Amino acid sequence: MTETLSLAEPTAPPLDDGDMLAAIDIGSNSFHMVVARYTLGQLRIVDRLRETVRMAEGLDGRGGLAADERQRALECLARFGQRIRDIPPQHVRALATNTVRSLASPQAFLVPAETALGHSIEVISGREEARLIYLGVAHAQPPKAGHRRLVIDIGGGSTECIIGAGFDTLERESLQAGCIATTRRFFGNGKLTRKKWRDAVIEVSAEFQQFANTYRELGWNEALGASGTNKAIGDICAAMKLTKGAVTAEALPQVRDRLLQADRIDAIELPGLSNDRRPIIAGGVLVLEAAFSALGLQRMMVSKGAMREGILYDMLGRGGDNDPRDLSVAAMMQRYGIDEAQAARVEATAMRLFQQVREAWGLDDDDALMLGWAARLHEIGLVIAHSQYHVHGAYLLEHSDISGFSRQEQQVLSSLVRTHRRGVSKSAFDALPDRLLSSAKRKAALLRLAVLLHRSRSAEPIPHLELKAGDDRLDLVVGKRWVDAHPLLRSDLLGEPDDMPGLGITFKPFVA
Numbered sequence: 001m002t003e004t005l006s007l008a009e010p011t012a013p014p015l016d017d018g019d020m021l022a023a024i025d026i027g028s029n030s031f032h033m034v035v036a037r038y039t040l041g042q043l044r045i046v047d048r049l050r051e052t053v054r055m056a057e058g059l060d061g062r063g064g065l066a067a068d069e070r071q072r073a074l075e076c077l078a079r080f081g082q083r084i085r086d087i088p089p090q091h092v093r094a095l096a097t098n099t100v101r102s103l104a105s106p107q108a109f110l111v112p113a114e115t116a117l118g119h120s121i122e123v124i125s126g127r128e129e130a131r132l133i134y135l136g137v138a139h140a141q142p143p144k145a146g147h148r149r150l151v152i153d154i155g156g157g158s159t160e161c162i163i164g165a166g167f168d169t170l171e172r173e174s175l176q177a178g179c180i181a182t183t184r185r186f187f188g189n190g191k192l193t194r195k196k197w198r199d200a201v202i203e204v205s206a207e208f209q210q211f212a213n214t215y216r217e218l219g220w221n222e223a224l225g226a227s228g229t230n231k232a233i234g235d236i237c238a239a240m241k242l243t244k245g246a247v248t249a250e251a252l253p254q255v256r257d258r259l260l261q262a263d264r265i266d267a268i269e270l271p272g273l274s275n276d277r278r279p280i281i282a283g284g285v286l287v288l289e290a291a292f293s294a295l296g297l298q299r300m301m302v303s304k305g306a307m308r309e310g311i312l313y314d315m316l317g318r319g320g321d322n323d324p325r326d327l328s329v330a331a332m333m334q335r336y337g338i339d340e341a342q343a344a345r346v347e348a349t350a351m352r353l354f355q356q357v358r359e360a361w362g363l364d365d366d367d368a369l370m371l372g373w374a375a376r377l378h379e380i381g382l383v384i385a386h387s388q389y390h391v392h393g394a395y396l397l398e399h400s401d402i403s404g405f406s407r408q409e410q411q412v413l414s415s416l417v418r419t420h421r422r423g424v425s426k427s428a429f430d431a432l433p434d435r436l437l438s439s440a441k442r443k444a445a446l447l448r449l450a451v452l453l454h455r456s457r458s459a460e461p462i463p464h465l466e467l468k469a470g471d472d473r474l475d476l477v478v479g480k481r482w483v484d485a486h487p488l489l490r491s492d493l494l495g496e497p498d499d500m501p502g503l504g505i506t507f508k509p510f511v512a
Helices: 067-083 106-117 126-140 179-187 194-218 227-239 251-259 278-295 307-319 324-335 340-361 365-377 389-399 407-418 434-453 480-484 487-503
Strands: 003-006 020-026 030-039 042-052 092-096 148-154 159-165 168-175 222-226 299-302 465-470 473-478 506-511
Touching: 020 067, 020 307, 030 067, 030 307, 042 067, 042 307, 067 106, 092 106, 092 307, 126 148, 126 159, 126 168, 126 222, 126 307, 148 227, 148 278, 159 194, 159 278, 168 194, 179 194, 179 278, 194 278, 222 227, 227 251, 227 278, 227 299, 251 278, 307 324, 324 365, 340 365, 340 434, 340 465, 365 407, 365 434, 389 407, 407 434, 434 465, 434 473, 434 487, 473 480, 473 487, 480 487, 487 506
Parallel strands: 020 092, 148 222, 222 299, 473 506
Antiparallel strands: 003 042, 020 030, 030 042, 148 159, 159 168, 465 473
């Protein structure tokens, strides 16, 4: 039997009726995969896979991952990979969250993980995780007009708190306080005491207090809990006959007291609690108690939606007219006062160059999108200073929370902006995985030429322009009359061959 997820907002994704999509959530506690068929404007869930991996248990505090947890993760991803083998890669999205974010060397895990899955894996920030969680919850339970919602998702390594209206988030926060992380932090020796619990609640509540006033002033009409921990606590409340599945301010202390009747984690006995959830339930209940206290919650319903459903709907938006990344780039342009006319000129020329070398260089639609966004944002660093503005801009793009973008996508943007002028730093592309390196350097070359051709900031159109590409070579042909009328451009073009080799590309300009 299939589940039907109705599209609450009309979209026009480039999908054919019957196309399959898959969303993979590589969480700190569990790995989830949802496979859906796009049918008559709806997503119909045809398969769900979930495995308890508990990858967060393998973190050693120095950014390392223990061999056992690493192996469990890779074996799970290999099984997931078998399921998605026949789904087109552009219809699959795999996202990693808190535990992979916490690794000192994410690529050491991601390279074998991508091999096992047979698909690229993106790492997302906590706030991007929060956005996708809210999107999944909002579509699972369509919101009422004019109502605001508070959504809390307690994962294995982090907890996300979101206030949203409709299908859009208003506030997003991510705390380093998940059910596994909190259980290990306060009850690492397996012992439970009431004093230790009280002290722990005070500490975790202080983390919620950082944004509690902002959230309470904004307010919400209903609170919803997402993902496994909240569902497990709701099931316990129901099994104890305290509620019918919701979590309330009256029921939660009774769950806690029943939990603390055990003096050790492995001795916890709670009605409705599954065996695989027992080792981490203490941290989950503790985090939720802290959230109820700091935010003044009285009642929280449990949602059927979570991040994996949010990934599916985000894929539809990316494929249609509702790509959240476009909105984020537009917001950054406005916030940082970017010269929109100049950005548009550079983007138009970059796209003109892109189309001429696309086939020879094996670039695709995603490359075109990334080049366009980099062109719009290449001057973002001017808000800090003109001197080294490409370096300032790269820093902003790498370290900002940009809605809709994964960490790898932000790193590509950052690298393109970092290398769009002056000499190419040897470390400019160090953060990128090998699979993105070649295409990133090629896009950087195209952006450099587009910026160079518009250095005068004139609205005058560029006439004859012909670009040819080889494996590691670019030949640019420009009109003689136009170049003769622009001596600064001629100088820049003649100097560019000295800088382009930093991208591993040989550049030669010709005047015709």
